[in-house]
Each structure stands twice: as structure tokens, then as C-alpha cells.
Amino acid sequence: MSDETKNRLKALNFLSEYYARLLKDIDEYRLRSVIEFLELGFFEGISEYLGISVDDSYSIVKKYGETISGFRVLSILRTKDIRILAERILKLISSYPVTDVGRCRVLSITPTLNRSIIEDRLKLVDNGLEILKRLRNRGLLSRVLNILSKARFTKPPHEKPLVIATSSREYYNNLSKMFSVFHRVELIDSKDKFKQLISLKEPIIYVGEEPIHEPGVIAFNELPNLIDINPSILINYFTTRKPILECFIELYSLVEGFSDENLINRICEALSLVDEAEKQSPPDFKQIIVEYEEKINNELKKLISTSSTIEFRKALESMLWDITGRLKLTENERKLLWEAAFESFELPFQFHPVKIRSLEILYVKRMMEKKHMKLREIALKLKSYIDDVDEALKKLFSLDLEIALALFTEEYGLTKPIIGSRGFAFINGRNLLLQAEEFKLGLKLQSVSYALGETDTVKVKDATPLNIALLTGANSGGKTTLIETIAIIHILTLHGLPVPAEKAEVSLMPLYMFKRKTAKRTGSLEASLRSMGRMFSDSRAKLVLIDEFEALTEPGAMGRIIASIINNTPPNTYMILVTHLAAEITPHLLRNVRIDGIVAKGLDEKGNLIVDRQPIFNKLGISTPELVVEKLALKARNRKIRKTYRNIVDTIREGIRQTLLKWIK
Template sequence: MRLSGDAALIYRKTFETLSRAIEFDEARKELQSYRPVSNLEEILERQNEIRKKMEISRKLHPHEIKKLRPLKIGKSFFEDRVYLASDEEDYESAVRLGVCEVIRDEARTANFPVILNDFVNRIDLKSFAPELIVESIIENFESFRTFAEIEARISENTHYKKLIPEIEELTKLYSRLNEIESIRSRIRDMEMEINREIEERLAEIKVTIPASELLRILREGRLSEEIEEEIERVVSRYEKEFESMGIMESLFSRTFPVRVDEEGVERAVSRVKEKITLDYYLKCLRIAEKIDMEYINEKIEFYRAMRLYKLFDSSGYTMPEFGDGFTIINGRNLFIEDPQPVSYCIGRNSLFPYRESIILLTGANSGGKTSLLDLICQAAVLAHSGLPVNAEKAEVPLYDEIFYFKRKKSSYGSGAFEKAVKSLVRAVSGDGKKLILIDEFEAITEPGAGAKILSTILKIAHEKGHHLVLVTHLGEEFRGLEFIRIDGIEAKGLDENFRLIVDRQPVFNRIGRSTPELIVERLMEKSRGEEREILKRVLDEMGQ
């Protein structure tokens, strides 16, 4: 489909307006995949596909969609594992993976807690570093849980929902593994806490042991039985904190002041870390085998894209029918905040008793004539994209081209006139059915010349079977053309500040009153005597 003149601008602005109404890039990308076409079969296929997606969107709650986030696999080099390559090809493949040490010398495997060859026979991320896959889920668990629940409800795929308990259990092991890294600093903090507590107890013991005796005992490195018992009691209580991690060794001396057993701590931490690391790796390996990250992210992207169809399903849009004429019932201009709904028709249709395909739209300035042209163009563009249109009901013919001539405020003079005439001639030239929208062409030339040019354009458009809507203030000049319909947007009058009071719904087969006529009427109502009589005569002449 060709979008000529300002029709391409309306198309871009329409899609930009819709994009702002949806939160997710996936939905915006989905919207941008639609382009206006003139192939009815393709449009109907799109409509059927969109109806299915709108049905899916009804099963999605907005708060669910917001929770969905793509799962991103991080990068890490695991120093706790090694892969023994059997040949050069294996070696290069494993090195390219870049997640662990790769060797050819079997003797060096003794330095690593995890020897991958004992557990896997493939060189891939799932086998070498399944933790990266599982942790991408653990760190975005709310998103994964939401995805699993949606997948079970909409696609009847319960596979990932069944994995939730396993991953929740693994989360505890993941936390323990992270806690191990903080054991050393925690033990050093404990050393200060233990000694402070023992000092407080020694202050109490001084009551039963003479001060001179206590000093001598401490100076000689000897401890009384009572002091030894107190140190053992305090230290043992602190060491119990690590029993849940599997550390049963003594971590502190039993002398005063108490000191950290650095070698004992390193042995205990290394032993427990190796055990938990292997346990964690094996459990991640089992879960990672059940996870298809590409599938999950594709479905998350799909469900986030459904926000577009939720917009169409719940915000006053309808899927148009294709027929002979253009009709919208309670259409809403997307460029206006809280617009007045408007119903309109062009050509033969099933909803209005009007058949004219060439229409003049008249009325006061700022009454909504240009807004109606924008609305017609919006609906036509959306319909030819296969999308629902911004109305309660709509019928649209299949157009080969949409042409929109919009007068530029700064476009005056012979150059602008020449360019405008060329545009109109091109609009009615060639084959195919066209929707032609013209906004105040006469404003760039003399009214008489403008009327003659437009009369010819209207006749040619009628002869070729095009649909044309012309916004003009020259309604009377075209009354002799029997094939046209003249509609008017009626201004009810002016308020105290001479602002228009407008009903933006066009009245069919009636010329709309111009702004000067309304101003003269307003002045007449406020005048008296001879001035009122003069204004009345002026108003009568304008109305003839």
C-alpha cells in the first residue's frame, strides 16, 4: 500500500501514539512488525492471528506481565573444576567455552575438587557450568515462577511448574555456598566478641579469686579450672553457629586471649566448600538438563508482547470488516486526549443511508474538521495493517493508496501553490482505489481559483471511483456538483470569551456555519438599536 503526502506522517504518529500506551519493548517491537498492505488475503490472515493473540491476552493479568523478565546467563570462570581433554579438538572446544581450567596432563586433576570427566561426556555450558543456567533462574525467581504459572495455564505445559520445588530447594544450597565465602570474616569478628565476653566474665571471677592471684595465673599462662570452663563454654557456643554448615572442627584456641586457629579454619572451610560445591554442581547439572533457556526467553518475550493485544482488547478498539465503503461508529482520534467519539461514513456502506464517495466537510475554524481527517486516516492505516481500529464498529474498503494533503501553516505563494497542485494531480492519477483527504487547499490560493481547481479534482476522483473528503470553507461554490455530499461540523455558538462551543460530530448534508458568521451572530445578540439591525442584515446575507 502507498502512503502519500502526509499519510505516511499520520501512520508514524499513530504507531508512536500506540507505542507510548504499552510498557514493554517486546510489545512495541510486535507493533512495528505490522505495515499497511493492500492484499486482502494477507490482512484477513493477520486479523485471524491477532484475534488468537487477543484471546491469549485475556488470560494474562497486567501484574503478571510486569513480573516477566528475560533470563540472562552470566559469565564466570570456575577455579574449582577442571576438564581433561582427550585430544586437541576437545581441548580447543573446552577452552573456547571459557568457564574452567582445561588440561591434557591427568596428574594435574588432583588439584581440583570437581573433575568434569567424572560426570559429563559433552562439552557445553549445561555440562561444564550448569550453575550459570540455574542461577539465572534463582536470581530472577519471581520472573521464572510467573512464567511457569502462565505456561501451565495458557500453553498447558506444566514442565517448568514442576521444577519450582526443586529450584526452591536448591536455593537453600545456593545461599549456603554464598555464606561460606563470608565465614572467614565472620570468624575474625567472633574473635573480638569472644574475648570481650570472656573479659566480662573474668571481671566477675575476680570476686572469688584475689586480684594478685588472677594476675599471676594469667601472667604464667595458667588458667584456673573455673576460667578454663568459662572459655570453653563461650567458645563452644560461638562455634555452634557453623555446625549447620557442616563445620565441626575447633576454630579457636582455648587460651586467653582467644585466637583464631587460621590453619584449622582454612582446612574446615576448604573441606566444607568442596563438599557443598560438588553437591551444588551435581544438583544444578540435573536441573539444567531439564531447562531450555532459549525456549523460556522466547515465551517470556511472547507473553510480554501480548501487552499490545491487551491494549486492543480492552481500550475501545474493534476489528474492522472489509466492504465497499468506509464507516466508523464512535471513532476516537488517537492524537487527542479524551476525544469526543465521532461516527462517519464515505461511500456505499451498511451502517448509514448515505452513498456518496465524494464529500465536502465544512464548519467553523477549530471545530474538528482536520481532527476528523486524522481519525479517518488513522482508522484506514490500522485496518490495512490488519490491526483493530479505534472505534466501536468499522467497515473499510480495500484501498491501494491513501493520500493526505495537509496545508502547512507557512505554505503560501506561487511555489507552495505549484507544489500543492502537483500533489493533487498525482493523487487522482493512476490506477487503483484511493482514499484522498484534502485539508483547506483553497487557503494557499484565491478562493475562486481554488474552487475551480478543486471542482475538477472532485469530478475526476468521482469518475475513478475514489473516496475523497475535502475540508473547505467553499461549500456554497460546490452545490452544483450532484455527486457530492456536503457535511458540516456544527458550532453551537461562542462563549463569553468568543471561544467556539462545538459538537464535533458532523451533521450529514448540512453546511457548517463559519466562524465569521458565528462572531457576527454573537455581536448582534449583544448589540442594540441601529447597530443590531445592521448586524442582522449582514447575518442574513451570510446565511443566504
């Protein structure tokens, strides 16, 4: 194993014992591929090379990403709700790369609190936008994407185990340590054992100081390395990447600054050697023999009525010389061919089956020996091109990722966030997932601006710089959508991706998200409060998003519980809590809390709710059950039913008036 592979292998010390053992059971070049797939985020390739499930390989790639970013996903995305949302976002973005590697790479991006890593990732977007601009100016974008879509790893061929033999006990012990996992290692301790081995149909590798001159024996007088034993292992490293390298060469003239000429020349040289290796397959002996048996019989049929036995023999020998030349037989093999032809000369003509089978074994062994030595020669040359191939692959798949992120950024109108330290603010933010639906259905969504804490660059008018806010207001007014938007903007920032806002300043901090819970079963309140336990013990700055815990118990008790949650959160916590219980919560608060409201203006002519989804800062928003009932009243045809609905509306409005008076006092 090369020193470089050993060093890269050290980065895999996070793997469990089971997966570490799997890596020990593959050859150096497959191991190199697995490490490369890890670095590229290509978990599907790891699944194929290690023979494990895609889910398991995805987990391995995510863990590797965590070691690079310096943070575990669970230490940043602290709740299941926020992790599910992050997965939905990455799945959306993964539709933009055109390569399998690019798609896997997006899905396996991990969040980080490391500012420099985030800034480096955001630079990929800048690079992609610049590349898009140049390609569009030259009318080449579609062509480049089409070429990239063909850049795929091919499936590695199944390697047949080889037989490695030696008469030296010392060599046998060393060879067993080096190759017994993949190949059959034999100790020749008798003449019978030697005869048994050379009688095999396949050639054998012999290691020893004594000379061996037997057909199909590939001899080494000193301990061989992996390429000596099986040069196809290294050649396959290149052939599985051949389609990608061909795309790389094609892209060179299309994408400005994509690669330097020296690397292109090196890749062309490597591909030339790969083509040479692919031409080393020996002729199909059986097919050629069957073909000539048919030719001989056809020729003899023409001569049977007019020619003598001597002419028959001349015609047959002419065909045999053709076979000898086509197969490039040795003198011993030629003699065996003649014996097979004249052993029992009769019509219809057929080579003697035993003799022709002996010739086939002899010939195939010799050709496989010749092929092995030629492939070894090619493999030794190819070895110097491995780093060039790795560099070419990184460039190509980086191009795919950069273009994909740029296209995603353009389509959704995203911007690079400014990294802050004491809160967040964004102008005209949009819910990315709803925006995707907007594109499909042709809807027009309202953007909103929001802020929490103190920001240095991006300011939202009237947003008092407090760390905690209660978000109140109309039913179906967009409160849940807003906190999801806030979560999305933070998730994208933590992954080093642009955000759906005109401007945004975001602090790097862990995220907690608790979605709406209802008392559907005994213990819901207990389970919900227990899920918040980690939030109270986490002393780091963090953002907590809570969506309506109202229905877990009666309003008065719930108001006191929510107030106590707010009072007991660590001081550097940023929290937004969606609630209809502001009046029940505020009397028990011991901390400064901003109350923001989303206001419903009424119903339109079709009975639909008219809502300004932009929260009004420092204003209580009242839920609007009266508008729901009023909608029913408008649709009711029965006069008594309509009157009943109107009475209910009046009662609700009086209750709201009393609540507002109480809250103001």
C-alpha cells in the same frame, strides 16, 4: 546452540550488521531470551539484554513485526501525519495491559494488509471478552489483574568471567572459539603457568585427559559444553522468569481453560529445581570466623579468673569443633584451622591472619567447586523444562493482552469491523481520542455516519457510492474531526483492533493523511505538493485524507490545483478533501465527485455555534464567518461597533448567496 534456537534466529535476518554482531556476542540462553522478547514485543527487555537504547530496541521489535505481518509500516501508513496518529492511538491502548510486556506489546503492534492476520488479532478481543465475562461472574477480575501485575522479568545477574585452562593445543583452539567471548581461556604450557592458575582465588575449569587433583580445579576429560562450563547461565534463564511462573501457577485455578494440568505440574517441578539452585550458596566463611572469635573471647573472659590453661584449651577446642561441623571442613582444612588458632595463643584471641586466609582460600575454592557441580546437575535437569517455561510465558502474557483489549473495547464501546474491498462505511462513528477527553471532562460528543466507495454489508443512507468526496461546511463544524475519525477507524482495523462505531465495513488499504498546511514560509506550496508525489505514483487502492490546503496560495489558483490533484489521482484512489473552495474546484473537475456538507444552524443564547456534525450527503456546506461576526455583534456594547458588525454580516451573507447561485449554475 540448539537447532530450535538456530531456526528462530533465522527470523532475525532483517537486523543490521551491528545488531547481528551483538547477538553473536551473547550466550545461547541470553540469545534465546532476546528472541523470546522479540516474539512477545518486549523491547524494554531487549534494551537491557543487548545494552542498547530503548528507542533502538523499539525499532528492532517493529522491524520484526513487519517481517511477521509481511508489510513495512511505511508502506501502509504512508505519511508522517498518519503515523503520528497511529502512535497516539497505540499509546492510549497501552495503558490497559497490567504487565510491562503487555504495554510494550501494544506499542509495537504493526499494521498489515493481510486479512488472516487481522482476523486472528480480532479473535484475541473475542477471547478477552469471554474471559472477562467468566471472571466477572465469579468476582475474580480484580484478583486476576493483581496477579498479572506481578508478572515481571527480574534483572539477570552479572556473570563473572571464568578461567578455562588446558594443556592441549587442540582443546585450547576449540575452547577459544566456544568461550573466549565470555570467559578467559588459558593454555598451560609450563609448570609455572599451572602454579599461577591454581594460586588464583577462584576455581578454574580444566579440560584435559590427564587427571588433576587440586583444590578448586573442576576437571573435564573431554570438550565441555556451555552448561558444563557455566551452569548458572541456564539456571538464570529460569530465575529471571520465576515471578512470572509463580503468577502462572496462581492463575491456573482462577482462569478457566488457562492451562492444562500437565503443564502446571512441569512448571512446579521446574520451580522446585530453581529453589534448590538458590540454596546452593556456601556459608559466609569470614562472617563465621569473626562470629567465633567474639564467642571465644567471651568464653575465655569467664574462665580467666577461675580456670587453668588446660581448661582454656579445652574451651577453645570445643569452639573449633563447632566451626568444623558448621563449615563441614575436610581433615586438611581442620588441621589448618587448629594451626591458625594455636599459632600465637594470646588474649584477646584472634586467628592467625595468614593461616586463616589460606584456609579461607582453600575452603572457598572447594565450596565453589562443589556448588558448580551441583548447579551443573540441576541445570541439566532444568534444560528439559525450557519449552514448558516458554509456553507458560506465552499463555500468561496472552491473557494479559486479551483482557486489556477486552477492557479497552468495553470502555470505548468498540466493535469488530467487517473487512470489505471497495471502500468503507460506518454507522455512528466516534473520534477515539476525543472520546478519551469526553470521559475525563464529562462531555457528550455527537457520533456521525459516513461512507465512501461501494460497500457490501454496511450502508449509510444517501451516501452516493463515489470514490472521492469534498467535505465542506461550517467553521469549527467538525470536518477535521471527521477525517481524523475516518483515519482512526482505518488505523485500528489495519492493526487488527476493534473500531469506535456501531457498525463498520473497512477495506484494507494504505493510508495517506495530509493535515492542514498554511503559507508560513516561502516554499510551503512546493513542499506540500512534493509530499503528495508518492500518492500519484502508488497504483494500489488507497485512502487519502486531505485537510484544507487553502491558505497556500490565492483561492482561484488553489481551486484549480486541488481539481488537478483529484483529476490525476490513480482510479482506485479513495479520497476525502476538506475544503472551503468547492465553488473554485468544481468547474475544473473531470471526475465524478460527491460534495458533502456540515451545516451550522445558528447561534444559541450564549452565542455558541449550533452545528449538526453529521454531514449531509450531496449538499454543499457553506463556511460560517457571518456567525462568527454575529457573535461579536451580540457581545458588542458600543452601538457604532455593533452596527459595523451587522453590516459585515449582511455583506458576507450576500457573498454566500452569490457563491451558491454560481455553484448551482
